[in-house]
Amino acid sequence: MDSDEEDSYSLGTQQLGDGNPLRTFSLDNLPAEFVAFLAKNEIDPAIYTVTDLPRYVRLNPDPHLTITPEELEKQLGTKVEPVPGLEAFCRLDGQAKLRNTQAYKDGRIFGMDLSSGIAVYALDVQPGEHVLDICCAPGAKLCMIAGLLTNSGHIQSDRSGGGNQLQMDITGTVTGVDISPHRLSTCRSLLKRHRLQQCARLFQADGTKFSVMRPSAIDTIRARIMANPSGTKKTATDGQSGSQAKRALEDEDNNNDGYGQGESSQMVVDGGQESAVRQQFHINSLESESTLKRHRATFDTLKGLVTGSTGASALFNGTDTNGDQEKVMPFFAPKILRNDPQLHTEAYKYDKVIVDAECTHDGSIAHILKYEAWGWDSFHKNFMSQDRLDSLSDLQRGLLMNGFRMTKAGGIIVYSTCSLSRAQNEDIVAWFIAGMRGRAVLEPLPKHALGIQTATCKRPCRSIVASASGLPTATDPSGQVQWQGTPQQEADMEKFQDHIQEMCLRYDPLASKTSGFFLARIRKIA
Numbered sequence: 347m348d349s350d351e352e353d354s355y356s357l358g359t360q361q362l363g364d365g366n367p368l369r370t371f372s373l374d375n376l377p378a379e380f381v382a383f384l385a386k387n388e389i390d391p392a393i394y395t396v397t398d399l400p401r402y403v404r405l406n407p408d409p410h411l412t413i414t415p416e417e418l419e420k421q422l423g424t425k426v427e428p429v430p431g432l433e434a435f436c437r438l439d440g441q442a443k444l445r446n447t448q449a450y451k452d453g454r455i456f457g458m459d460l461s462s463g464i465a466v467y468a469l470d471v472q473p474g475e476h477v478l479d480i481c482c483a484p485g486a487k488l489c490m491i492a493g494l495l496t497n498s499g500h501i502q503s504d505r506s507g508g509g510n511q512l513q514m515d516i517t518g519t520v521t522g523v524d525i526s527p528h529r530l531s532t533c534r535s536l537l538k539r540h541r542l543q544q545c546a547r548l549f550q551a552d553g554t555k556f557s558v559m560r561p562s563a564i565d566t567i568r569a570r571i572m573a574n575p576s577g578t579k580k581t582a583t584d585g586q587s588g589s590q591a592k593r594a595l596e597d598e599d600n601n602n603d604g605y606g607q608g609e610s611s612q613m614v615v616d617g618g619q620e621s622a623v624r625q626q627f628h629i630n631s632l633e634s635e636s637t638l639k640r641h642r643a644t645f646d647t648l649k650g651l652v653t654g655s656t657g658a659s660a661l662f663n664g665t666d667t668n669g670d671q672e673k674v675m676p677f678f679a680p681k682i683l684r685n686d687p688q689l690h691t692e693a694y695k696y697d698k699v700i701v702d703a704e705c706t707h708d709g710s711i712a713h714i715l716k717y718e719a720w721g722w723d724s725f726h727k728n729f730m731s732q733d734r735l736d737s738l739s740d741l742q743r744g745l746l747m748n749g750f751r752m753t754k755a756g757g758i759i760v761y762s763t764c765s766l767s768r769a770q771n772e773d774i775v776a777w778f779i780a781g782m783r784g785r786a787v788l789e790p791l792p793k794h795a796l797g798i799q800t801a802t803c804k805r806p807c808r809s810i811v812a813s814a815s816g817l818p819t820a821t822d823p824s825g826q827v828q829w830q831g832t833p834q835q836e837a838d839m840e841k842f843q844d845h846i847q848e849m850c851l852r853y854d855p856l857a858s859k860t861s862g863f864f865l866a867r868i869r870k871i872a
Contacts, residue, residue: 377722379730384708387767388804393862394711396855401442404456404463405434406540407493413454421447431796435463453540458486459710460798461853461863465700465762466490468791468867474518475697476560480553480749481704482522483529485536491520491700492542517564519683521696522548523556527677534678547679553701554744557752558674559694561686695754703742703774705765706735709862711855713764742774750778750786750870759786759868764861766854768804771864776806776846778868780814788849789867798860801852805843812839 373391376384384391403426405413415436419426424442429435435458444450444457466487471477471494482488495518524530527550537543549558673688706729707713717725728734742763749759761778763770779788793800809819812829819829831839854862 375718375722377726377730379726380708380722383706383730383735383767387708387769389708389766390856393709393766393855394714396711396859399440399711399855399859399861400437401440402429402458402460402463403436403438403444404458404490405436406454406456407434408496408541411452411454411541413449418447418449418455421449429460429796432460432463432467435460456486456489456540458490459764459863460860461762461764461865462487462702463490464796465702465760465863465865466494468760468865469698469700469758471495471518471698476518476564477520478560478696478699478749478752479520479522480556480699480701480745481524482548482702483524483526483533485522485533487700487702488520488522488533488546489536489540489542492537492546493540495520495545496542518545519561519564520546521558521560522546523551523553524548525550525552530677537678543678544680544682547683548677549674550677551674554741554748556748557690558688559690559752560696561683562689562694563686564683692754696752696757697754698758698760699749699753700760700762701745701749702762703745703770704738705742705763705770706730706738706767707764709766709854709864710764711861739769739774742770743777746774746778750782750868753870755870755872757870758789759870761866761868762864764863766852766862766864768806771852771866772804772806772846772850773810775850775866775868776811776842777814779846780811780842785872786868786870788845789869790849791851791865791867793851798853799857801854801857801862803847803850803852806846808839808843811842 373394376391376394381391383389403418405415405418415426415428418436422438422442422444424439427437429437444455447455449455450457469477469491471491473495475495477491477495479488479491522530522533524533530548530550533548534543537546547561549556551558676684679686708729714725746759746761749761753759761775765771775788779786809827809829812831813819813827817829817831817835819827822828830836849866851865852863853860
């Protein structure tokens with residue numbers, strides 16, 4: 347879950363927006379049902395006593411809206427430290443207030459959790475790619491993805507004619523999906539505020555059922571750009587400089603609120619240095635045959651685990667979408683994307699998909715502490731009701747499965763939550779990977795690349811792995827589902843549990859000095 351851009355609450359001691367202490371948080375104030383939830387999920391309540399967590403911002407990479415850490419430091423009056431390995435991210439004092447700074451008002455900075463930034467960098471967004479953001483609201487990740495597509499590697503020199511212009515490749519897009527229209531409105535406002543709406547579209551939909559493929563008409567635009575390398579295409583903005591043209595298109599989309607007729611696109615930007623955000627957050631990939639074979643070997647072991655079983659559930663069969671589906675109107679889209687024909691074939695699946703799944707938010711410390719002031723009754727209603735807890739795992743599985751369906755072969759799916767519960771994290775990933783039978787594999791994440799200590803991942807539940815693998819399970823007298831296999835199956839189970847624990851990533855307030863979050867990166871093989 348994304349954090350809001352500006353949070354008037356600090357950690358440990360809640361504060362009013364003017365910085366005056368409201369009351370000190372105590373573990374004794376936690377409601378009984380939440381304490382029971384923490385115990386059941388092996389979550390240390392001490393995480394809620396951490397009082398010195400920093401906050402983070404991301405500097406806007408737009409060349410028109412850049413600001414240096416030194417300039418931001420002067421405005422905030424507090425130290426601003428770049429985060430090693432996460433380009434454009436800076437660490438601030440946890441008490442720092444952003445809203446009144448000129449940089450915030452001008453859209454030069456994003457208030458953004460480090461977890462959201464790491465999840466986006468794990469996608470390894472490349473020029474011209476099409477990204478799907480499931481559960482996108484309130485929009486911090488969406489804006490970051492749009493910024494990477496707009497400003498990272500998409501500006502190419504074109505001086506063959508002796509001019510001093512740069513051509514912008516606008517063929518990458520991000521599609522955001524959320525079920526809440528109110529939260530989508532926040533996404534739309536953020537995109538416009540940071541001038542990132544040209545490559546983004548939003549849909550109000552159930553993330554477990556959303557099936558609109560990536561934009562297909564953008565390929566025509568790509569062809570036009572390729573056919574006109576000089577960047578001198580006559581458009582409604584002809585005669586304007588590149589920066590003037592960009593602003594004119596932004597104003598046009600702002601005025602019509604993402605709806606209307608006609609088509610416009612920016613083909614040229616002003617000359618100058620290339621402004622590519624350098625991604626120092628290195629992600630390993632499965633591009634080499636040897637690496638692919640090594641990961642497949644893990645799943646050969648898993649196949650041995652399920653020898654003699656009845657096979658995978660129908661849930662895991664098939665990846666095609668309905669080619670007869672009617673066109674879905676977007677909640678918001680710029681002119682260049684709103685009239686897309688929405689073709690439904692394998693060719694138009696997404697390159698990358700991020701599933702920041704709905705969860706209990708127990709790792710989002712600031713989020714939990716707000717209920718000390720708001721009242722624990724609303725917390726129980728929103729997060730701890732038994733009906734919601736019972737259905738949450740099914741929702742998370744459905745979101746991840748749909749993300750897989752919407753990803754092209756060879757593409758990447760990132761699954762993340764801000765929960766520290768094993769049931770919402772390692773168990774979901776283990777269920778998914780076991781059920782995929784080698785059609786999807788986990789990829790390693792650099793656990794210490796950012797100079798931040800990671801927390802220890804949990805071992806997934808054996809019965810969940812067995813059930814997803816098609817092996818018979820039994821319920822003991824206490825009502826717990828159990829599994830026990832042959833000696834070889836037991837050894838294979840241990841190896842698979844080790845694999846899940848090794849490949850996933852966890853951060854928490856105690857070990858990492860961050861809010862709690864979980865992350866897994868998955869490659870779709872077929």
